[in-house]
Amino acid sequence: MNRFDYLRPASVAEAISAGRKPGSAYLAAGTNLLDLMKGGVARPALLIDITRLPGLDGIEVLPNGGMRVGALVRNSDLAYHPVFSKRHPAVAEALLSGASAQLRNAATVAGNLLQRTRCAYFYDTASACNKREPGAGCDARDGENHLHAVLGWSPECIATHPSDFCVPLVALDASVEIEGPTGSRVVPLDSFHRLPGSEPQLETVLSPGELVVALHLPASAAGYAAHSRYLKVRERTSYAFAVVSAAASLRLEGGVVSEARLALGGVALKPWRARAAEQVLAGRACDEAAFAEAAEVALADAKPSGDNAFKIELARRILVRALGLAAAGTPDRMPALPGSVFAQPEGLALHA
Amino acid sequence: MNSTLSFTLNGMRREVAIDDPRITLLDLLRERLDLTGTKKGCDRGQCGACTVLLNGRRVNACLTLALSCDDAEVLTIEGLSEGDHLHPVQAAFIEHDGFQCGFCTPGQIMSAVGLIQEGQAGDDPERVREGMSGNLCRCGAYAGITAAVLEAQAQLHRQTQGEAA
Incomplete structure (x- = not known):
C-alpha cells in the first residue's frame, strides 16, 4: 500500500473542497478501496474519511412518497429496514445476496454504487488494463474471460460491474443525489455508470470533488412490492459475485402484466436496464411464452466478448425464471438463501 | 503523520x-x-x-x-469470556467439534456472536449457514460450526428469558 495522508472533514463542504484535489479519494467503509490499495491498484495520495459527516445516514420516506437513503447507510441496515424492505423487497434481496454478513455490516450505499469491477486483469498490476492504465491494452481479451461482458462492451474493455444492489435499483428508476463544487444535482442511476467505449478509465459521471450524498427511489417503485424478485447465478452457493443476475418487478391486474421493470447484472459494465423487454410484457398474460419473448428481446444485442457465449443463454433463462418468481409473488419472509437459484421451499435445507 | x-x-x-x-x-x-x-x-x-x-x-x-x-x-x-468462564458460543464450539486446526475459530466465534445478536437466522440451519458464509474453514468443520451456533443461540435465548422472568 502506498503512503497517503488522512483527513476527516467535519462537513460536506470541507470534504468536497479536499476531494477536488488530484489524487484524493473518499473513504467510507473501505471494503473495496482498501483491498485495491493493498494490491497497488488504487494509490490515492489523500484519503478523505467521510464516515463522520453528519446527515448522510438516514432512511426516510419523502412527502412525495419516494424514499431517500443516505450515502453512508450500511448495506445490512438498509436490507433489514422495516419500511424499505417492505416497499422494495427485490432491492433487499439483492443486498442480502451480495458479499458476506461482515462486509454488508460495513459497506455503504454509495460505496456499493462506486465499487470497481472485479476483472482479474484490472486487479493484477502485471497485466495490461486500459481501465487502470489508459492505452495499455486489455489482457482480458485473450485471457480467462468466461465471466466478462456480453452487452455494451468495447474492444478496449470487457469488464462487468459487480453490484447486485444496483440491478433492481436501475430497474426501479432509482437516482443518485450528488453534491459537488458547483452545487447539487440528481442523476438517474441508469445514466450514472458509463459504458467503456474508448475511455474505460471513466467509470461514472462524477466530476472531481463530487460526492454521492443519497440515493432516491420514486414513489412509483413501491407499486411493484407484491411481485418483485432478484435472482443470481453464482459459482458457489453464497458469498460470490454474480455470473449473471436479473431483477424482475411486475404490476399485475387480473393475471395480466400492466407494467414490468427488468434489469440484468453481471452482463455489462453497468447495471443493464432491459426497457424493450419491459414493453414486450406490458398488457400480456403472465405466462412462460411472454417471459421467453421478453428474454429474447432483452438479450437481442448481446454478443460474446470471449469464452462467454453461455452467459447470453444463461441470462435469458435467469430472466425467465426471475419473471416466474416475481409473478408468483414476493415471499412473506426473505428466502433463507436470498437471490439463490438453489433456494428451497421454506424450512427445507439445500445441505444435509 | x-x-x-x-x-x-x-x-x-x-x-x-x-x-x-x-x-x-x-x-x-x-x-x-x-x-x-x-x-x-x-x-x-x-x-x-x-x-x-x-x-x-x-x-x-x-x-x-x-x-x-x-x-x-x-x-x-x-x-469474550468472563475470566475462565467461557462465552456460550466458545463452549458450544468445543462441545460440537466446531474446529480442527483452530485457525479460523476466533473469527468463526466472533461472527457467530454477531449473527446471534443480529437475530435474523432463527433456528433454521440453512439461514445459519448462509449467515456464516463469510467465514471459511479449510478443515471443513462446517457441520459442527452450524450445530454450535444453533445450540449457543438457544442457550443465550434461555438465559435472556431467565433474566426477564
Missing part, C-alpha cells in the same frame, strides 16, 4: 499513537497491542478469520483502517 486513536477495546479505554495511517484494525490488534487471537488469513476480506465486533457488529478487521475506529467499541475474541 502522528495521530492518537482513542477507542474502547474489550471494555477498556485505550489511547494509541498511530504513526502511519495505513495501519488496519487487524494489524493494530496483532502487531501493536499483542492481541493475536484475531487471525490474519487472506488480509483481503475473503476468509473472515479477522472478524471482530466493531460497535457491536461483525466486520472484517483487515479492511478497516485503524484511524477510522476513533471513539469506536471493539470486541475481540480475547474479550
